[in-house]
Amino acid sequence: AQKVTQAQTEISVVEKEDVTLDCVYETRDTTYYLFWYKQPPSGELVFLIRRNSFDEQNEISGRYSWNFQKSTSSFNFTITASQVVDSAVYFCALRRGAGNMLTFGGGTRLMVKP
Amino acid sequence: GAGVSQSPSNKVTEKGKDVELRCDPISGHTALYWYRQSLGQGLEFLIYFQGNSAPDKSGLPSDRFSAERTGGSVSTLTIQRTQQEDSAVYLCASSLISSAGPNEQFFGPGTRLTVL
Numbered sequence: 098a099q100k101v102t103q104a105q106t107e108i109s110v111v112e113k114e115d116v117t118l119d120c121v122y123e124t125r126d127t128t129y130y131l132f133w134y135k136q137p138p139s140g141e142l143v144f145l146i147r148r149n150s151f152d153e154q155n156e157i158s159g160r161y162s163w164n165f166q167k168s169t170s171s172f173n174f175t176i177t178a179s180q181v182v183d184s185a186v187y188f189c190a191l192r193r194g195a196g197n198m199l200t201f202g203g204g205t206r207l208m209v210k211p
Numbered sequence: 212g213a214g215v216s217q218s219p220s221n222k223v224t225e226k227g228k229d230v231e232l233r234c235d236p237i238s239g240h241t242a243l244y245w246y247r248q249s250l251g252q253g254l255e256f257l258i259y260f261q262g263n264s265a266p267d268k269s270g271l272p273s274d275r276f277s278a279e280r281t282g283g284s285v286s287t288l289t290i291q292r293t294q295q296e297d298s299a300v301y302l303c304a305s306s307l308i309s310s311a312g313p314n315e316q317f318f319g320p321g322t323r324l325t326v327l
Binding site: 134139144188192197199201202203204 | 246256259269314315316
């Protein structure tokens, strides 16, 4: 069975602070894919990143960075110098290598205050 | 290009009525998915289409729920005899399929269903 846990249900920061969103997953598969999605107040889920289980390289995209560690089954997401527009609910998700459906975590609501 | 579109954006219905929710995937995306987002249950998978066939219906909560896809494009999710617990946002997503399996899924804006 697959499981994704986002222990932080809500985080509040002040603009320009750095913030890390935690994601821990469980799977028995050796091949799997991890994802992060952003859901702004408008409601539409926006794809941010996909990471394969065999690629543990960290990734940076502008103010966003992702740290994938198989040893701790974690795929954490850091926003540097947060902005008000980053306010949203962020979901971490897992897909089996041979599967199709996404198993989502419960989401972390990030509020960035000016 | 155009993203995934869903209609209606909002639907209010009375308990016991049937509803149909529509999804137009991104052109060329072979895979199509339905999910449900509710306060108590989070984001739940309902059904997966590859082309017009549905190899994975494991998430459909009851036999009141059904879905079809025609022409490898538009999909309709039908809920019969709606119940109040069906109230949720129904999300549709689509993706390409590669040799490694489905790629990242792109989501539509959702249909907010309220059953009175």
